[in-house]
Amino acid sequence: MKIVVTVMLKDGVLDPQGRAIGHALGNLGFAGLNEVRAGKVIELDLAETDPARARQFGEDMARKLLANTVIESFRVDLPTP
Incomplete structure (x- = not known):
């Protein structure tokens, strides 16, 4: 099962x-930008087949390694096939 972690x-x-x-x-002529925020997207393919457990694995991985929870937030999504 694939999950996507956005940090x-x-x-x-x-x-x-x-x-x-x-x-x-802005230098390239794209006007009207109020703010730009950059982040990262991590796609993971898990052997887990239960969506709730897959989401929990993603949250655990994000808390332990993928995100610095002091300054970053994260979201775990299960894309529809």
Whole structure:
């Protein structure tokens, strides 16, 4: 079963990568950007077949390794086939 973990910086945490992307987009003529935030997406293919257990595995992995929960939040999604 595939799961997708999305990790983003929490609101209020400075995002220099997002600012750099926003600045570069502005230089390329893309006007009207209020804010750009950058994060990461991790796709995992698990042997688990139970959706609730797969989600729990994803949350456990995010808390232990994939996200720094002091400054980042995360979301675990189970994409529909």
